[in-house]
Amino acid sequence: MGESALLASETVPAPNAPVVVEARGLGVAFETDGQRVNALTSVDLTIRRGDFVSLIGPSGCGKTTLLRAIADLQAPSGGTLTVNGMSAAEARRARAYGYVFQAPALYPWRSVARNVMLPLEIMGMARGERTERAERYLRLVGLGDFARKFPWQLSGGMQQRVSIARALCFEPTLLLMDEPFGALDEITRDGLNLHLHELWRRTGMSVVFVTHSIPEAVFLSTRIVVMSARPGRIIDVIDSPLGAARALGIRESAEFLAVAHRVREGLRAGHSYD
Amino acid sequence: MVSVLGILTVLWYALAIPLNAPRLDLDETAGLSTLASAAWSMDRPVLPAPHQVVAELWTSVLFHPLTSPRNLLYHAWVTLSAALAGLGIALVLGIALAVGIVYVRTLDRSLMPWVIASQTVPVLAIAPMVVVVLGTLGITGLLPKAAIAGYLAFFPITVGMVTGLRAPDPLQLDLMRTYSAAPSAVFTKLRWPMSLAFLFPGLRVAVALSLVGAIVAELPTGAQAGLGARLLTGSYYGQTIQLWAALVMAALLSIVALLGVAMAERAVLHARGGRL
Numbered sequence: 001m002g003e004s005a006l007l008a009s010e011t012v013p014a015p016n017a018p019v020v021v022e023a024r025g026l027g028v029a030f031e032t033d034g035q036r037v038n039a040l041t042s043v044d045l046t047i048r049r050g051d052f053v054s055l056i057g058p059s060g061c062g063k064t065t066l067l068r069a070i071a072d073l074q075a076p077s078g079g080t081l082t083v084n085g086m087s088a089a090e091a092r093r094a095r096a097y098g099y100v101f102q103a104p105a106l107y108p109w110r111s112v113a114r115n116v117m118l119p120l121e122i123m124g125m126a127r128g129e130r131t132e133r134a135e136r137y138l139r140l141v142g143l144g145d146f147a148r149k150f151p152w153q154l155s156g157g158m159q160q161r162v163s164i165a166r167a168l169c170f171e172p173t174l175l176l177m178d179e180p181f182g183a184l185d186e187i188t189r190d191g192l193n194l195h196l197h198e199l200w201r202r203t204g205m206s207v208v209f210v211t212h213s214i215p216e217a218v219f220l221s222t223r224i225v226v227m228s229a230r231p232g233r234i235i236d237v238i239d240s241p242l243g244a245a246r247a248l249g250i251r252e253s254a255e256f257l258a259v260a261h262r263v264r265e266g267l268r269a270g271h272s273y274d
Numbered sequence: 275m276v277s278v279l280g281i282l283t284v285l286w287y288a289l290a291i292p293l294n295a296p297r298l299d300l301d302e303t304a305g306l307s308t309l310a311s312a313a314w315s316m317d318r319p320v321l322p323a324p325h326q327v328v329a330e331l332w333t334s335v336l337f338h339p340l341t342s343p344r345n346l347l348y349h350a351w352v353t354l355s356a357a358l359a360g361l362g363i364a365l366v367l368g369i370a371l372a373v374g375i376v377y378v379r380t381l382d383r384s385l386m387p388w389v390i391a392s393q394t395v396p397v398l399a400i401a402p403m404v405v406v407v408l409g410t411l412g413i414t415g416l417l418p419k420a421a422i423a424g425y426l427a428f429f430p431i432t433v434g435m436v437t438g439l440r441a442p443d444p445l446q447l448d449l450m451r452t453y454s455a456a457p458s459a460v461f462t463k464l465r466w467p468m469s470l471a472f473l474f475p476g477l478r479v480a481v482a483l484s485l486v487g488a489i490v491a492e493l494p495t496g497a498q499a500g501l502g503a504r505l506l507t508g509s510y511y512g513q514t515i516q517l518w519a520a521l522v523m524a525a526l527l528s529i530v531a532l533l534g535v536a537m538a539e540r541a542v543l544h545a546r547g548g549r550l
Contacts, residue, residue: 107446109468110467
């Protein structure tokens, strides 16, 4: 992608695109040692098809909890939550989303290709198509030559790319990513961000992306959800003015810095120094 | 390994002299070399010299037909077949128990104490009872011995498999949940392959135990064949050379069995790109 992409000003997803995730007054509480801790309170959020939504905030603000609630890995304690118009549990059973965890969570006894094929096997896809899909999605994340390797033979960044290929290969329309690049160095992270951005552009899927990093959130997102801790809640939702097509250079632009500034202000306002 | 063998051999020869000397009819003036050569060539020594044991093994294995009770390989096979059958029982029982313990909460609480208690009962006490009880039911031969071998060997397999089936981390389990995977898929694609890495250490112990079980099972049954029977008759008639030859054969057998496990482990390792 060249600098010219910076000039292209496509509009971000249409405001009337179908709703993928809808949360109203959503709350999640944990019970620890008989004490009730509100991990998330009164969250209202609408995510539409084609959105790239980042959840950003300090540790303990419930961003991972929100993602896990959407994925039905965590039961809400209040409010309503729909995914593709269904309950989160129904959506999970309908295999509505792909999930990328903080760690690659690859199965070490499986080759890279067979790790990617895992969801396809579980979903009962024929062998021929499984192989073809694994090949295609490994190429997509730039690991076409590593199909026969095993996870331990790959670097951390490559392993995380395998886990992304694994989440994409059954072609979900919703991708949930929980700090997928948190453990990687800056340069690897830049590369993967660009990769992910192009992938999102090409496929038109919806992405919910949890991150700590302001530049990462601003670079990738059409909307940035700023959250605050104790109790976990949303304090600002920023619609990005940046166009749909972006290159890494955009991070020096005035528009980008303005959005980043607003995110930082939001985070600072929500930060309690206790 | 070779140097350890060398040191052991030297010690063995040295030890044979004082142990065998009291039973020699030599006059007091006899020198050390006379004493040694006499102590190392007795008919029924307390401790036979290594070369006597090797010679016994050699003639037994090479100069008698394989089906003859005078051939140690025949006895080794009788014991090995019981041990292998016992190992089969142990694998089925051990894995079934582990699956039950991991998947059924009430079994986890109720079964594990019994599994551990079963191992505190001395096998020497259990073995004759099993043989007698099965004998009255008309079951004799291989099966009672295999049952005793299996009884000893299932424990390390159960313990290893319980650990292995529980080894998947929360993330690996969550992943399965995001695919809405059926419990059977979670078992076959996650818990089972993960547990194999924990099966092999247990299997190595189980192999040794199943051989011990098979040999011990041959002691009280008055068995005509098997290394255990050979040990028993050897000690009964003071045939110490025969007894030691059977002991060495039992050790060789366990080495062969362990090599078998190592090869199976290697095959799994190879299929997994070199790591368990």
